[in-house]
Amino acid sequence: MMTRLLQHPRCKDFFRVSPNPMILKFVTLTTKNKNVSSQNTIKILKSLRKRSFYKAIEIVSNMTNVVEKNYILQLLYSAVTYTENNHYANLLKLWVDDVYITKTEDTNRFIHQNKQILTSKYTIIIKIGFEYKDAPLKRESLW
Structure with missing residues (x-):
């Protein structure tokens, strides 16, 4: 019997060897920022x-705006x-889901009483996905 590579159900960059069922979990990170303003950064x-995760780091590392890249x-x-x-995730099985x-x-209006100054804030929500593995069990001593 020949093993076949199957497309991962959620990530473009991963392939699976066997059709064993996977336990997928997700972590959502929400942040507010005034600095992410360029259309290029939003596109990236x-x-x-x-x-x-490693492909995402490679893409972000090629950004030209140093402040936004570091953020x-x-x-x-x-x-x-x-x-x-906190979830015992494997770094090799992490991906940016959305x-x-x-x-x-x-x-x-309280600070700028007569002026209509608009400040733009961006809310960035990053959903990280990973294949779940159970926490390691502590083995009981023999004596």
Whole structure:
């Protein structure tokens, strides 16, 4: 019997060897920021959908705006560190499942009494997916 590579159900970059059932879990990270403003950055963030963690890091590392690049890398690394520490996720089986970006314009009339100054805030929601493995069990001592 020859093994066959199957497309992963959620990530473009992963393939599976066997049709064994997988347990998939997701972690959602929400952040608000004033700095993500360029259309290029928003386009790059949207291109991260369904990409493996390492491919997403490679795409973001090629950004030209250093401030936005460092901010997004910090977001990705913190989300991955959280999933690795709290859910025992394997770094090789992590992917960016979805990215949502919403823009809200905020006028603060209390600070700027007669001026209509608009400040744009972006809410970025990153959904990280991973294949779940159970927490390691502590073995009982023999004596």
